[in-house]
Amino acid sequence: MSFDKLLDWSQSEFSHLPWRVQRTLYRTLVSEIMLQQTTVSTVLNHFERFLKEFPTLKSIAKATEEEMLIAWKGLGYYRRAKNLKKIAEYLTAHFDGEIPLDYEVLVSIPGIGPYTASALIGIGANKKALAVDANLERVIARLYGFKEAKGPKLQQKIQMQFQEGMIFKGVRDYRGLNEALMDLGRTNCQARRASCELCFLRKNCQAFSEKKVLSYPVEAGEKKVSQEHELDLLRLVIKKKNQILAYQKSEGQWLSGQYEIPTFIVKTSDNKLKQYPKIDFDTSELHKVKTSITKYKITNFILEMSLTEFKKLSFPYSFEWINLDDKANLSTASMKVLAKIKNRDQE
Numbered sequence: 264m265s266f267d268k269l270l271d272w273s274q275s276e277f278s279h280l281p282w283r284v285q286r287t288l289y290r291t292l293v294s295e296i297m298l299q300q301t302t303v304s305t306v307l308n309h310f311e312r313f314l315k316e317f318p319t320l321k322s323i324a325k326a327t328e329e330e331m332l333i334a335w336k337g338l339g340y341y342r343r344a345k346n347l348k349k350i351a352e353y354l355t356a357h358f359d360g361e362i363p364l365d366y367e368v369l370v371s372i373p374g375i376g377p378y379t380a381s382a383l384i385g386i387g388a389n390k391k392a393l394a395v396d397a398n399l400e401r402v403i404a405r406l407y408g409f410k411e412a413k414g415p416k417l418q419q420k421i422q423m424q425f426q427e428g429m430i431f432k433g434v435r436d437y438r439g440l441n442e443a444l445m446d447l448g449r450t451n452c453q454a455r456r457a458s459c460e461l462c463f464l465r466k467n468c469q470a471f472s473e474k475k476v477l478s479y480p481v482e483a484g485e486k487k488v489s490q491e492h493e494l495d496l497l498r499l500v501i502k503k504k505n506q507i508l509a510y511q512k513s514e515g516q517w518l519s520g521q522y523e524i525p526t527f528i529v530k531t532s533d534n535k536l537k538q539y540p541k542i543d544f545d546t547s548e549l550h551k552v553k554t555s556i557t558k559y560k561i562t563n564f565i566l567e568m569s570l571t572e573f574k575k576l577s578f579p580y581s582f583e584w585i586n587l588d589d590k591a592n593l594s595t596a597s598m599k600v601l602a603k604i605k606n607r608d609q610e
């Protein structure tokens with residue numbers, strides 16, 4: 264099977280991505296961590312700005328966690344920012360801020376797992392390694408008709424066959440191969456939609472020849488469908504001159520490290536949710552703004568009140584005044600609420 268056309272397609276369509284234009288191990292590490300659970304277009308908006316602020320692993324190691332979280336804003340899943348900081352601190356302390364290229368050494372570093380280690384070797388250094396995430400797992404299972412259930416067993420089989428040269432025979436451009444398979448998984452070979460007519464591999468694709476593309480990779484047992492939840496929040500706006508009352512989210516809470524305006528849960532279809540205290544409140548007359556986080560579709564109802572009124576609500580977290588000119592660390596949802604009030608006042 265030839266992969267030349269696939270690699271040429273990937274090169275001509277996606278070589279402009281900033282982490283591909285100027286390739287270093289550090290830029291590969293940052294891009295791979297940013298791209299986990301985040302779309303290419305979102306990462307594009309933040310990648311160069313982040314690199315400008317943190318040009319080296321040592322600069323990340325030196326920064327405070329708060330500085331990192333501010334720079335990460337807009338990318339979501341803040342745990343990844345903390346993880347990147349942990350990796351940077353370790354590599355600065357033990358490898359003088361350099362990234363080693365030995366797989367076993369890499370996976371022994373706190374925060375680096377098999378995927379990131381393989382991405383650094385295969386993509387960053389163009390050496391023999393396949394960075395198998397859910398995307399590559401799907402594309403390869405379809406291409407070669409692997410019937411193992413999705414998960415560790417299938418991934419082990421892929422890695423073993425790749426290392427032994429049984430799949431992707433003759434390909435020496437390991438970086439190009441990894442990137443092309445990622446591009447294919449993101450575009451034509453998606454989990455619920457495959458555009459095989461646009462794919463250069465269809466003549467040799469096992470799933471395509473069986474006309475069972477969407478049946479691969481095989482699900483392990485009954486898959487739990489992740490359920491979306493509706494969530495109504497009451498967002499309180501308490502102002503004093505040019506300041507707003509906010510509280511800092513602690514470890515284990517959504518957006519930990521960031522500041523949010525005081526918030527209560529009014530209603531949710533997820534009874535287990537404990538991110539905010541609950542309140543019984545009639546929101547029918549309030550202005551609202553929509554946001555979302557993970558599986559929650561959120562309606563934020565906005566209520567302005569005085570500090571005296573607020574104190575009667577026994578909000579369980581300690582709060583402080585934040586200068587409105589310095590909103591850098593205020594959560595996106597809080598900013599949207601403030602923007603809504605501003606627009607309303609200007610109407």
Ligand code: SF4
Nearest residue numbers: 405452459462465468
């Ligand atoms: S032919 Fe279809 S199923 Fe096979 S790799 Fe291409 S897009 Fe995926």
